Amino acid sequence: MNLSFNQNLVENAAKVFDIYLRPTHKASETLIKIYSDAMNTTTTTTVPSQSILFVSTSFLTIVDKISAALWNETVDLVTNGEKVKLLVNTIFHGNETQRGSALDKLVNMGIIASGDTTMTRSLASRIPTFDPALMGRSFVTENTSNPFFKYTYNSIILNYIIKK
DSSP states (O other): OOOOOOHHHHHHHHHHHHHHHSOSOOOSOSEEEEESSTTTOOOEEEEEOOSOEEOOHHHHHHHHHHHHHHHTTOSOHHHHHHHHHHHHHHHHHSOHHHHHHHHHHHHHTTSSOGGGGHHHHHHOEEOTTOOGGGEEEEEEOTTOSSOEEEEEETTEEEEEEEEO
């Protein structure tokens, strides 16, 4: 059985995704404290908070494992609570090198497994100066048998998410 949806239905479904690209709630912290190099030093630096981060499923798995470790109290919050917070800040707000070092530290602490980090190291992408006004969405129908929504950011093609 083939289901066919009209453009209005698909457009309404896509609006759910649009909410994430046009956040109405901003973090109260405009500057975030992260590790400069989590594996080799406890030195921290301050960076601007990220409004949006494109990640793989494996990145979300890592966040779930960190959350589970904190929830199940397998991490000593008295001793390591602030360290884990800084590591989480680093994987969300740090550059690729800083993120990799924070992931190594989380593996070293036994919170995540080494295999969890393979895809995350290369697939997380950030837009440091994200401006929701530069986000666009169009419904592409020409030259295709499967129309889809195309998201662009200041003329950079991000991806299509919903096909007709």
